[in-house]
Amino acid sequence: MNRLSAEQGRGKAATDGSVSERGGSEQGAGLRLAKSKSPLPDLQNTYTHLKQRFSSGIFKKLILINICIGSIPVFLLTFFILIHSYRSTNTEIQRAYEQVLEHLTENTNTRFANYYDMIEHLCANVTIHAAMTDKSEKSGPWINGAIISREVNKYIRLNKNLGLDKCMVYSEVPGCPVYHQNATTREYAMYEYWYDVYKNTQQDYFFYTKPDTGEVIMSLIKPVIATDFSNPYYGKRLGFIKLDIDLQDFFNSFLPIEPDTAHTVFILSEENRILYKKRSTLYEIDETDLLQKIRNGVSIYRLPKSGRLLFLVQKRTACNGIKAVICFKNNTVREKLVSILKATVLMGFTSVILIFFFAYHLSGKIAVRVNTLIAKMKQVEHGDLEIQNTHKKNEDEIGIIEKQFDKMVVRLSRAIEQNYITELENKEASLRLLQFQINPHFLYNTLESVSAIAMQKKAYVICEITEKLSALFRYAVSKQPGESVGFAEELRHIENYIYIQSIRFPSAFSIRYSVPQELRNCLMPCFILQPPVENSFNHGLKECKSGGLIEISARAEQSVLYIEIKDNGRGIETGRLKQIKAHLHDDGRCGKIKSYEHSIGLKNVHSRIQTAYGKAYGADIESIQGKGTRVILKLPLLYPETKEKADNKQNGKNDVQYTHRR
Structure with a gap:
């Protein structure tokens, strides 16, 4: 804290010094300007001022934008005036020659009518x-x-x-x-x-x-x-x-x-x-x-x-499709266009000059305020969080930004202090947590010892249960939440879980797998099959004494893998099923759902699938009360393909890539 305050103090002093120097130089320049009466110093000061103005990037951009915004309407207006003048003058001349053509076509039609009368007679x-x-x-x-x-x-x-x-x-x-x-x-x-x-x-x-x-x-x-x-x-x-x-x-x-x-x-x-x-x-x-x-x-x-x-x-003409065309050049049109062009160009040039002076004045004011805000940011960047409020009564967008920046600096100063205290507390909590951590290998070794003792006592059921439990625990601890595993590996995990449940509920249910061999190499996130299967045991088949059935099936359609976990349990009520679906898709319109235990695991599976593969995939649930429940998992059809990369210079090992098969 002391070091932070010292750095802030040095930054403030450096900033104050620079500001004082800048203020002193500006004040000195003002005094020299006031005392000078010859035109040469005035020109030098004007040149220096313009040079400083145009050295600002925001000033150049603002003045360019203002000139463009102001000049474009002038150019468009000039263009439309010329076009309108040209068209009106041209139309006037054309009407005169159209009258000539009207007389020509009338005579032509009359004479051809006489010819046709003659040949008719x-x-x-x-x-x-x-x-x-x-x-x-x-x-x-x-x-x-x-x-x-x-x-x-x-x-x-x-x-x-x-x-x-x-x-x-x-x-x-x-x-x-x-x-x-x-x-x-x-x-x-x-x-x-x-x-x-x-x-x-x-x-x-x-x-x-x-x-x-x-x-x-x-x-x-x-x-x-x-x-x-x-x-x-x-x-x-x-x-x-x-x-x-x-x-x-x-x-x-x-x-x-x-x-x-x-x-x-x-x-x-x-x-x-x-x-x-x-x-x-x-x-x-x-x-x-x-x-x-x-x-x-x-x-x-x-x-x-x-x-x-x-x-x-x-x-x-009205006879035989004959058409009369007159080509003419008229110097009157050209002379009128030249005079209009001179007037519009003069007007446009005057407008551009006025726009430039207006843009220079407006852009200069904005640039000064933006540069002041940048100076504050640089001051904070050097560690000095004690800045002065210079936004005054400006309530436009720049003033609001400057005001909010000042507030943000105050909050940042408080947050730094709070973060420093929080870090100390977190370090103390981490030390306490390390004291109570248990080495997972101790649990593996303990389960192995129990299995060995059960084998010596010829308690083969306990031995089998211990091995399955050890495999479950090893799978759960060794896998990361976002890690992808093979379909076959996930099925083996489910088989271990099913075995333990079959010891608890003998003859109460049966399990059926309908997974084609070519789909067992597909990749998927780990731990996405166990929550639906647990829901089948804990809710669907909870009161089932015999005849229960859980079926796990898979199929591929157009690069999409569909996995279904279906049971013939008691099903879910219609109203509760709607709540579970709303909680699953989290549309924000449902309130709290009573008894989350049926949907929280499935919600977790749905969120993990969408996080890994996108919104097009996920989980869904269907149920009919008294007939059973079906959970559908929609995943991309992914297969692992291993190849050695020649440009892997870090470890030289094989990389596993995932390709989308059709």
Whole structure:
């Protein structure tokens, strides 16, 4: 105690000295700062102060955390402002071009409606039907073809300047060919370059490219069915009409976009095939990449060379899946984004500076208090438990920690004194205990002497009982509580116990073992079979004069060993069985149980199994009053496997390892 007080005194003196020195140096620095009027000492003192501040680890971490917490919202706000401005500006420009596309699609739908009306009227023209089926001698292929061409030209003149390229009638009536400018037979159509496309189409239109000019042509197809009752081919197919539309002329008529503008127009088919394009000369476009972007529904496209952004606006017409796409670049969007970016960056930079000064001030206050607490801890570490209360009126978390630390130091000082007294008392008690210890070998030798005397007197029963009792005592003393033993060794211990009980209660019970040979090498904690067997004797078979049965069985299922100890005794009442189960599993809801003697041993077995192998294993009990009780032990299926470890440098002996078998 004197030495402890001396060390505490030295630690306190050293601490007080360091505190005095630190206080003196701070006071001297304050005086020098007050007396100094030149700017150079002020800068030096400021530098020293900042250096001391930033040398603190907690200060650096706190200021970093505060800056991050404060800066992240600023950056997020800046980001969202830019995104919102970009989207609103882009939406405004896109709406303007959507109106252009709306006008384009309306004109396209109107003109295609006229084309379909024209081809419908041509297919329903009875004059064309009669010319396609006239086989009289007065007429001929050329005369009938001229009649058909005349009717077709009437409709073409009515729909002039609409981009029509050609309108042909193809006859399929056998024995009645027609030949003229706008009429021929299907056999001649087979030699045309568009016929293969027509043959493979499943719709009433198709697209093809002229090999000589490269122009894209859209062809509308309509079968010709005889509708005149007087016609001998009434209701039959007479051929088909193909109306060709030159898409270049068609869209040029209402898309007067000059090449030097910043716009590019694409007319695409349903399969994203380019049918018409009018490209700007101000930038180059990778058409393959652009089509992929359009197919994916992207509204912004970056030019591969310059990196400039193009905005894409697209709209689908009501006819034949044709889609119109306008690509444009607008410097207004970029100029607005640049001005907004400058304003937001300036605002963000100003906010970060303000956050830094706020974080510096707040972190400095917290760091000073934390360092004070650390100084107290170091003081206690050096043995000085007489610390001063410096937490004052601070009731925040740091103040509470400091306050509790002061209380803990007081309790620690008292505990050290109490522990010193307790150690003295324990040493005195240990000396007294050693005086009353009995050497276990004395008991072994005594039992051996009794057995030898019984053998000489030919009292063989006493000799046998003495040997079994000696084996029981040797097993109980030699095993540690957490030691694992083999199943066979545990069974031998039970057999010795059963033998002694059979001498006490002759002809009162019988024992049956159902343990497969392959399970007798399994490992388990020692002394887990005796408590259930004792319960069977002390409770289940207590009043049994004859016919009692105890059965010990074992089985393995999916790497789990199940051991059952079953008797045919009087069983347990339902209410008491619930209490025993609650005490066994210790769920905290049961109160005290009367007569613990039936469950305390089983509770011990259950706790030892779970301590050794985990909560998935343990003991359970089942009982039916008047029929008997069954205890089930659930253990992992473990076998010992011995192998010599090459890296065992301490004793060079074999180590026993336990492996889980399936």
